Amino acid sequence: MTIVDTPERRQLRELTRAFVTKEVLPYLDDWERAGEVPRSLHETAAKIGLLGVGFAESVGGSGGDLLDSILVTEEVIRSGGSSGLIAALFTHGIALPHMVASRDDGLIDRYVRPTLAGTMIGALAITEPDGGSDVAGIRTCARRDGDHYVVNGSKTYITSGVRSDFVTTAVCTDFPGSGALSLLVIEKGTPGFTVGRRLEKLGWHCSDTAELSFVDVRVPVTNRIGPEDTGFLAIMQQFATERLSLATQAYATAQRCVELATRWCRDRSTFGRPLASRQLVRHRLAEMHTRAEAARAYVHDVAERVAAGEPVVTEVAMAKNVAVAACDFVVDAALQLHGGFGYLRDAEVERHYRDARILGIGGGTTEIMNEIIAKGMGL
Numbered sequence: 001m002t003i004v005d006t007p008e009r010r011q012l013r014e015l016t017r018a019f020v021t022k023e024v025l026p027y028l029d030d031w032e033r034a035g036e037v038p039r040s041l042h043e044t045a046a047k048i049g050l051l052g053v054g055f056a057e058s059v060g061g062s063g064g065d066l067l068d069s070i071l072v073t074e075e076v077i078r079s080g081g082s083s084g085l086i087a088a089l090f091t092h093g094i095a096l097p098h099m100v101a102s103r104d105d106g107l108i109d110r111y112v113r114p115t116l117a118g119t120m121i122g123a124l125a126i127t128e129p130d131g132g133s134d135v136a137g138i139r140t141c142a143r144r145d146g147d148h149y150v151v152n153g154s155k156t157y158i159t160s161g162v163r164s165d166f167v168t169t170a171v172c173t174d175f176p177g178s179g180a181l182s183l184l185v186i187e188k189g190t191p192g193f194t195v196g197r198r199l200e201k202l203g204w205h206c207s208d209t210a211e212l213s214f215v216d217v218r219v220p221v222t223n224r225i226g227p228e229d230t231g232f233l234a235i236m237q238q239f240a241t242e243r244l245s246l247a248t249q250a251y252a253t254a255q256r257c258v259e260l261a262t263r264w265c266r267d268r269s270t271f272g273r274p275l276a277s278r279q280l281v282r283h284r285l286a287e288m289h290t291r292a293e294a295a296r297a298y299v300h301d302v303a304e305r306v307a308a309g310e311p312v313v314t315e316v317a318m319a320k321n322v323a324v325a326a327c328d329f330v331v332d333a334a335l336q337l338h339g340g341f342g343y344l345r346d347a348e349v350e351r352h353y354r355d356a357r358i359l360g361i362g363g364g365t366t367e368i369m370n371e372i373i374a375k376g377m378g379l
């Protein structure tokens with residue numbers, strides 16, 4: 001099974017590839033060293049309609065569905081971009097969907113449209129210093145006070161948290177750890193809301209990651225997404241697209257590394273012959289290619305089912321784990337085939353090797369996916 005190719009999708013691939021070639025590749029290394037991508041990149045991506053893919057035109061998007069978003073993610077990475085770039089430039093893919101689903105015109109006008117136009121940056125804050133896997137255990141609290149909530153607590157590991165203008169924040173609207181969650185949009189600059197350390201990481205260097213602190217932050221009730229205490233369900237419903245995006249980043253990274261390693265093994269000679277002439281090397285490349293292709297086919301299959309509205313929570317978890325396992329195997333093998341050069345910052349595989357490690361942690365770890373799969377098996 002593969003995502004059906006249409007003339008529009010072929011055009012979308014070409015648009016994405018041209019964008020990466022012209023607007024990303026000459027600068028990516030600088031952004032990796034700077035620790036963030038420039039705001040202007042969001043505007044450029046918005047102008048050509050790339051930022052809004054997967055969001056309806058009625059909320060300021062460019063149309064298309066989950067499958068189109070997957071194609072964009074795939075093509076960004078296969079054109080030489082990276083999963084870190086996806087995390088930084090497409091953070092709105094996790095920050096906005098709850099607002100869109102709530103159909104709250106006020107929130108859509110204030111946050112969704114400007115973000116899809118590239119003039120605002122949003123982030124999603126669920127994880128707390130005490131833990132990320134146990135979403136129901138969130139301790140950041142929002143106490144109602146008239147037409148405001150008063151928020152206290154902290155969040156960590158928040159993608160685009162340094163640059164974001166607003167943060168879709170999961171808060172507890174009952175006692176801490178009660179599981180009664182709501183989502184509040186909290187604007188940068190609100191008194192008591194501070195961005196702490198910019199966190200340094202193994203990979204995803206061009207994607208800024210922050211700690212956030214909330215001390216008596218007054219947030220208007222109108223900034224709540226959907227009814228009170230419905231946050232947990234809203235978060236779980238949107239996890240499917242986040243997990244499929246991470247699965248896509250994983251198989252696309254694997255595909256890119258197969259291409260890089262194949263090229264390298266054709267060009268590089270040892271003991272008087274190209275590496276690719278050795279059976280051992282050819283078989284290693286064949287295994288890498290097989291795992292990447294199998295992961296791609298399965299992720300596409302599950303994505304088609306999600307797009308068709310099927311309840312495939314277990315399959316989404318399996319797709320993430322299958323793609324992450326393929327990616328982990330391939331990036332390691334690709335780096336090894338590059339020898340010493342693979343370990344240098346100059347080598348693209350070096351970046352993919354580092355970037356790949358987060359894919360089995362973010363959006364629900366491999367172990368949490370296994371819990372979901374076990375539940376789906378009735379265990």
Ligand SMILES: Cc1cc2nc3c(=O)[nH]c(=O)nc-3n(C[C@H](O)[C@H](O)[C@H](O)COP(=O)(O)OP(=O)(O)OC[C@H]3O[C@@H](n4cnc5c(N)ncnc54)[C@H](O)[C@@H]3O)c2cc1C
Nearest residue numbers: 124125126127131132133157158159361362363364365367
């Ligand atoms: C670069 C980066 C970007 C991120 N971006 C965001 C973001 O934008 N927004 C956001 O909210 N979060 C973000 N996260 C946080 C990420 O989602 C969490 O790190 C992840 O969910 C795991 O939570 P934790 O780190 O608290 O680990 P923990 O929950 O403390 O888990 C630690 C280990 O224990 C395992 N474990 C936990 N519970 C069980 C169990 N019941 N059975 C077996 N094993 C278990 C886990 O699998 C893991 O291996 C980001 C993290 C990183 C590193």
